[in-house]
Amino acid sequence: MSIQTIDGKALKQMILRAAARLDAEKDAVNALNVFPVPDGDTGTNMSMTLTSANREVERAGDRTVGEVAAALAQGSLMGARGNSGVILSQLFRGFAKYLDGKVTIDGRDLARALQEGVDTAYKAVMKPVEGTILTVAREAAAAAQQASRKDRSAAAVMRAAVEAAEAALARTPELLPVLKKAGVVDSGGKGLTVIYHGYYEALSGEASDVATVPTQIPPEEEPVRTRHDTSPATQVAFRVDEEISDIRFPYDCEFFIRRYRDGGPIPMDHIARELEQWGDSIYVVGSEDLAKVHVHASNPGPVLSLAIQYGDLIDIVIHNMREQHADLLRNAQPAPEGVDAPQAAVAGVAPAAQAEAPAPEEELPTAVVAVAAGDGMAQIFRSLGVSQVIEGGQTMNPSTQDLLDAVERCPSRQVFLLPNNKNIILAAEQVVALTDKKVYVVPTRSVPEGISAMVAWMPDEEDGERLFHNMKQAIAAVQTGEVTYAVRDTVYEDLEIRQGDILGLWNGRIRKVGKEPEAVLTELLEAMVAEAGGEVIAVYYGNGINAERAEAVAEQLRERFPDHEVEMQYGGQPLYHYVFSLE
Known part of the structure; x- marks a missing residue:
């Protein structure tokens, strides 16, 4: 029998069913990642993110939908793995925001919660690309809202969302050329449709009979395979590589806005829209009381003038990327010899003395967390002074919780985080707002970049901003x-x-x-x-x-x-x- 209204217990069952279905179908989602190397895959990352959320939901009370949704948002944020997991956590965050304080909901509330999730995810990506998980989520939410005007049954509204998600997924190759050339639909969008099918099955009490679109489509020509580590959406939407010589907006600005004591809530969406006239690579995330701002600007002055209207500006960091690049070209030196300990050079035996760095008794000026796969790699990082090494890399992206736990174990109030994989950078960036420590995410995309960053790190230097600058310069030469x-x-x-x-x-x-x-x-x-x-x-x-x-x-x-x-x-x-x- 289908469910008309949703209480806490019903919402919990929706999430549990979605997690089980995604776990069962994650390999099919993974198969859409056409780049042929052993790598972290979209289906696995989304499934592990939802599994983390599932654990939090199971521990939470189910008296109200607000309680369950809050657990969903918290668990998915802490367990977010890879770019696809981070986007999924943003959809859940907005979903929970709308349901905050609600005891039960009907189909109209469900539709509005789905839309709030879409709005939150789109705000995290100022220039989203269509033909992606975001497109699928948006069209599903729009269909749900339209259906809720005729039928307020939760099951009926969710069915409309599933049908629209499938239709949007089928159109993704028409919207994103990389998918059409590869002959597949978007992997992140596919993962989201699986989740929505799980929601509907829990509400209808039976297996979903909504037709699913083929994931492999006949290409019009011989497919040209191009890489999209998660989905092309996450690769394009969160693109961080830029040609420095051609950069339009050379000032990399990053800071927090802390709400004035007697002021109103920080209008994050308004600030983000205003910033578009002065730059790109924009995000404004956080809460009404504390928001983090990032923008590449042609002039940082107007950016700061806008932001200071809404609160105190703290932790302001501004870099001239053109000047950094020019300095690097003028002053670049080969990496110092001795990246390895003498015993390990050539012979291949990792230095036994560095098997585990002892925990220091007193607080250090700065500490470093690094992600690495392989016992030799881990020991190399420890020999260079890394306090915490997290096992992970291509096939196993650590979660936000894993990274946060390592940061908290560090004996310093200033911590550098080396993801050493481009699919871990977004999860690492979530840690910044989850701890009261000052966390610098050095955007290392490989272990060699991480090692070069550690060569530039100086254990006695107390100026974290200077170290951050030097470490980013070092990885640019690798x-x-x-x-x-x-x-x-x-x-x-x-x-x-x-x-x-x-x-x-x-x-x-x-x-x-x-x-x-x-x-x-x-x-x-x-x-x-x-x-x-x-x-x-x-x-x-x-x-x-x-x-x-x-x-x-x-x-x-x-x-x-x-x-x-x-x-x-x-x-x-x-x-x-x-x-x-x-x-």
């Missing part, structure tokens, strides 16, 4: 290479790839395909040296390579690149035969 294997057949740009082929990636882009890891490593390095130059090659070998083989590879590389210093260390990372940097 070229990252990776040698792994293909997990599926595909076509990427002009490369024909078969499952099991060895792939060489340069800064995340597939550049070489072969049959032997060492041959691909050498060919990729030749291309990188020819285009980028550099002086130091630091190679970290994975858990499938033994020390003797690594030593032989190191000697071959020294002969092939006599003008470069070549270092070989044990990384122990899974899935990736070799990870290396060129500086």
Whole structure:
């Protein structure tokens, strides 16, 4: 029997059913990630985010829908993994905001809560791209609101939302060319439709009979595979890579607005809209009492003048990105020797003395949290002074809660967070507002970038802003290479790839395909040296390579690149035969 109104217990069942269905279908969602390397996948990240929310919901009381929705928002935020998980948590955050204080709801309230979730998620992305999870969520909410004007039954409204979500998902390839070329629908949008199917099944009391769209669509031409680590939406919406030489808005401005004691609530959406006239890369998030602002501006003056109307400005950080880049080009030096401990160089044996950094008795000026996969990588980071190493990387993105817990364990009030993977950066940024410590998220997209950032970190320096500036400068000079294997057949740009082929990636882009890891490593390095130059090659070998083989590879590389210093260390990372940097 379908449910007309929703109480706390019914909402809890909706969430539990959605989590179970997404867990069962996460592999189908993962299959839409056409980039063929072993990687963190959308379905897995969304499922783990919802599973974290599910645990919080199970612990919460179910007397009111407001209580359950608040637990959903809190659990999803703390458990958000990857970009897709962060977007999902924003949908839940707005959903909970509308339901705050409500005991029971009908279909009209449900529709409005879905719309509030959409509004919150869109506010987190000032220039969203259509054909994504956001599009699916928006059209589902609009259909729910329209249906609620005729029938206030919760089940009827949710059915309308599911049907609209499926229709929007089917149109995503028409809205986003990367999907049409790949012959698939959007992975994040697919994950959201699975969740909405779960909601409807809990409300209707039976399996959803709403037709689902095919996830694979016949392309009009031979598909050209391009990477979208989660969904193309999250890749485009949260794009952080910019060509410095062509940048329109050179001032990177970041600060908090703290509401004036006798002032009104901070109008975050109004501020975000106003900022569009002066810059891009905008987000304004937080609460009516404390909001965080980020914008790349042509002139920081008007930005600060606008913001100060609504509260005190605190923790103001402004960087001239053009000047930073120019300084880096003028003053760049090769990374210092000794990134590895002497015992670990070339031989491949991680220094045993650094197996676990002892907890200091007194508070340090600053501390560092780093994400890394592999015991060798973890020990390298500890030898460089990292206080907390979180196991994670490509196939296992740590949650916001994992990152927050590590920050809280650090013996310092100033903590640097190194995600070391571009799909972890957004989850790391959530930590900033969840602790009273000052957290600097250094946007490291690979382990080599993280190591270079640690070389620039100075344990006795108390000026966190200066260290943050130096660490970001250091990672700008790093070229990252990776040698792994293909997990599926595909076509990427002009490369024909078969499952099991060895792939060489340069800064995340597939550049070489072969049959032997060492041959691909050498060919990729030749291309990188020819285009980028550099002086130091630091190679970290994975858990499938033994020390003797690594030593032989190191000697071959020294002969092939006599003008470069070549270092070989044990990384122990899974899935990736070799990870290396060129500086």
